Amino acid sequence: MGFMLLNPKRMDDEILYSYILRLSATNGFPDASHFKDYINGGNMMGRPSYFRYDTFEYLGHIFSHIDGLDWSVFFSKSTIYPLIAPLLVSAKQGALLGNCFHQHNPLKYTPNKFITQLKICPECLKEMKQKYGFWWYLKSQNLPFVTTCEKHNCKLITYTGPKGHELEYELFAPLEAPANPQFDNFIREMSNQQLDCALEDLKPALVNAFDSIGLNVLQDRLVSNHLDKLIHNSLEYTRKRILPSYSEFNWADALILLYICFPEPENIPIPGYKQEEIRELQVASQGYHVFYPFRRNLIEMEHICCNTHFLTTPKAFLEGWECPTCLQNLSPNEMFKRMVEISGYGEYKVLSTFESLSKKVTIKHTICGQTYTILPRNFLFEHKRCPCNSQISIDQARQRITPMKLIRFNSTETDATFRCPECGKTFTTKYINYTRHPYCRICGNQKAPRNRSNQDFKQDLKKLVGTEYTLMGNYTNMNTPITLKHNKCKKEFTILPRDFFQGTRCPFCRKQMPDPTFYTYVNTVSIGVYKVIEKSKERYKVINTQTNESVTLTKAMILQELNKPTPSTVLPLERKDKYQNTNREDELKRYIQGHYKACDIIFIEDLKSFNQIPSNQLKSYLKKLIEKKFLKRITTGAYAYYNSYITVDDIINQKYINRKNQHIGFNYGDELAYNLGIIQKKPVISMIITNKESQLHGRNLKINGKAIKIKGCAFTITEENWQILQMVSLLESSYRFGWDIDQTILTFMKNHNYSADDFEKYITKPQIIKKFRRIINNAKKDERRSQRKSKEEYNR
Structure with a gap:
């Protein structure tokens, strides 16, 4: 599409959705x-697809085909x-803008709708029609929570067509929400001020306001402004749990909290810019035209080589969200790996x-060696990382930034002080920002000088690993990737020198070693000289049994020091012995033979504790045992002996109900009623309450083609309580369906010698307690009536 759109005049305070409607008609x-x-x-010709009212969706083509458009100014106005931007964490700001200017990107984040209905003042509508012959929707009237017109002091109406x-x-139609003019004015003023910050910048100010104003006063403000029903969490919980954390919280809650803490938006404290923020962007944006002024939550850029124009945030750009057109050339997997890197x-x-x-x-933290699973959206947009990420020691922090000197350090997420070995001056920045862009903030844009020459690094490498690895190419510094060749497997790989010197080795040969x-x-x-005595957060305390001196290191560092061809200064030894590795596959086979009978099903989740074998290795061992016809796979995550006969009912029973003669679940609902003869029609689906499910409302699934419904239990199911819990579930079902189960419950209690107290401690719903007590009281009345009758017959 090589032409420019015919664009109507952009009216004062017109919201983008309204302008798009007029642009379409024009x-x-x-x-x-x-x-x-x-x-x-x-x-x-397909199904109609309309723009969102908040227009936080792809806008790149529209903006590109409007002549003379100032992108950032138009988008802001x-x-x-x-x-919305100050109410979001910085990662979500970048993700929201990415949704607007990255069209075909599998990593795009689709935000919730901030505007669900269009609002307008009836008096403004009349004035616009009289003056211009048409009307448009005002941005100031369609901000979230706004209910009144600032000009006419009347309540807004909503479009219903x-x-x-x-x-x-x-x-x-009339707007249903109650009018709140003071809150409306705050929202409009905050929007006009365009606070250039993110939610994490506002949290310290909110904490200070909470502590100085007091919870009681803030609660009174909530109630008096009729906002207590709109906020999701109590103020006490917000102060104790939400504000001190790094994670985001509901944007609407953040807006309300800012209002009750700072009734005038100009009083909201915003941190000033740091020169390093601008310099970091300058260093990273080579090949791009950056349209200044610099803003933390919105910046306009153009990729020089492909002329792609887009809006983003400096933080998002530094984290890999660069040219939208060029990123499309990567596959989804390549793009995700790049973003993670x-x-x-x-x-x-x-x-x-x-x-x-x-x-x-599955992601591995190369620093501590921990492997874990995570939702990609949480890694990219929630900034969730390995727990050890903010808990490294000051010694580890120093090692990671060599040759830069670390003067002051608290955590990776807070400011640290550094001294440059070249200019001798100190500067302060977040530790994690320095590791991302390791250069001196005083003496220029270049990275800190090297403390090793290429030959020095080769000599250090030889001292560390002998001739097992060869440097391919040149060494720059400890924070610039190098290429190494593993001479044993003949494969090359890229790694940061600091990671290699902390124990990380060839990714093609490296295997997890269980604790x-x-x-x-x-x-x-070590021939008994060293012994691991303690583990804490992926670090191990090793004691010298001869001197009683101890040191705490990562597993990778300990293995590195023990395997060095040259004497170690960290774990010194006079002589070493060789470790004879056992056949883990045979160990697993013997373990299975000793713990499982011929009719037992072997669930992989139960095997994970065996010698702490990592999941990927465990699966490979099981695969080999299948190839040798020792085992067979019967369903996802479940195995059995090769010659055993296992039915689908056996799988369901052992997976969810009775595992190795211990109850972990039971049947409930229609299936239980059918088994007890309460109903005559056999249900088509098995219904099970089990410890193996966390959702209390349940879910449907299929096991080898058979449909079942499973749900969790509010109590842990054991061999001692499963029958009572089953009868409690029967009580709940009978309450809904009107089954007559009184005699069933009474017979069960009598046969198993259970009391009413044994039952009631597992009943959480008031109506079920009421029904149970009615059954017990009726039984007592019947018993007394029977005793009186027997006594009367005896007296005759």
Whole structure:
């Protein structure tokens, strides 16, 4: 599409959705859905697709085809982004802008809708029609929570007509929300101020306001402004749990808290810019044209080589969200790995294939060696990282930034003080920001000088690993990736020198060593000199049994020092022994033979505790045992002896109900009623309450084609309580379906010698307690009636 759109005049305070409607009509489209499909290359004959009212969706083509458009100014003036941005963490700011200017990106984040209805002042509507002959929707009236018109002091009305025709039909209804003019003025003023910050910048100010004003006063403000029903968490919980954390919280809650803490938006304290923030962007944006002024939450850029124009945030750009056009050339998996590499500061490796933002991936933290699964959206947009990420020791922190000197350090997420070995001056920045861009903030844009020459590094490498690894190419510094060749497997790989010198080795040959094996390894290789005595957060305390001196290191560092061909100064030894590795596959086979009978099902979750074998290795051992016809796979995560006969009912029973003669679940609902003869029709689906499910409302699934429904239990199911819990579930079902179960409950209690107290401690619903007590009371009345009758007959 090589032409510019005919663009109508942009009216004062017009919200972008309203302008798009007029833009669509001016260019001859019957409605906005046809315009959207045409401008974005969609199917105009397919199902109508309309723009969101907040227009936080792809806008790149529209902006590109409007002549003379100042992108950042127009976006700020016509959307609610200036109001919403300070209420989001910086990662979500970048993700929201990425959704607007990255069209075909599998990592795009789709935000919730901030505007669900269009609002307008009836008096403004009349004035616009009289003066211009048409009307438009004002941004100031469509900000979230706004209920009144600032000009006419009247309540707004909402559009109720068909989607895409909001400027054609005057179909309106009164706004249901109660009027709140003071809150409305605060929201409009905050939007106009365009606070240049993120939610994490405002949290310290909110904490100070909470502590200085007091919870009681803030609660009174909530109630008096009729906002107590709109906030999601109590103020006490917010102060204790939410504000001190690094995670985000609901944007609407943040807006309300800012209002009750700072009734005037100009009093909201905003941190000033640091020169290093601008310099970091200058260093990283080579090949891009940056349109200043610099803003933390919105910046306009153009990729020089492909002329792609886009809006983003400096933080998002530094974390890999660069040119939208060039990123499209990467596959989803390549793009995700790239984002993890950049936003994870080179400390994380993706071990599994990326499928979507909502499907977990396996990631390894190369610093501590821990492997874990995480949702991609949480890693990219929630900034969730390995727990050890903010808990490194000051010694580890110093090692990571060599040759820069570390003067003051608290955590990776807070400011640290550094001294440059070249200019001798000190500067302060966040530790994690320095590891991302390791250069002196005083003496220029270049990285800190090297403390090793290429030859020096080769000599240090030889002292560390002998001739096992060879440097391919040149060494720059400890924070610049190098290529090494592992001479044993003949493969090359890229790694940060600081990671290699902290014990990380060839990714093609490296295997996880379970803790029990690791403990034996340390003791055997050191001939009893060293012993692992304690583990805390992936670090191990090793004691010298001869001197009683101890040191705490990562597993990788301990193995490195024990295996060095030259004497170690960290774990010195006069002589070493060789460790004879046992056949783990045979160990697993013997373990299974000793713990499982012929009819037992072997669940992989139960095997994970065996010698702490990592999941990927465990699966490979099981696969080999299948190839040798010792085992067979019967369903996902479940195995059995090769010659055993296992039915689908056996699988369901052992997986969810009775595992190794211990109850972990029971049947409930229609299936239980059928088994007890309460109903005559056999249910088509098995219904099970089990410890193996966490959702109390339950879910449907299939095991080898058989449909079942499983749900969790509010209590842990044991061999001692499962029958009572089953009868309690029967009580709950009978309450809904009107089954007559009184005699069933009484017979059960009598046969198993259970009291009413035994039951009631497992009943959580008041109506079920009431029903149970009625059954007990009726039984007592019947018993007394029977005793009186027997006594009367005896007296005759």
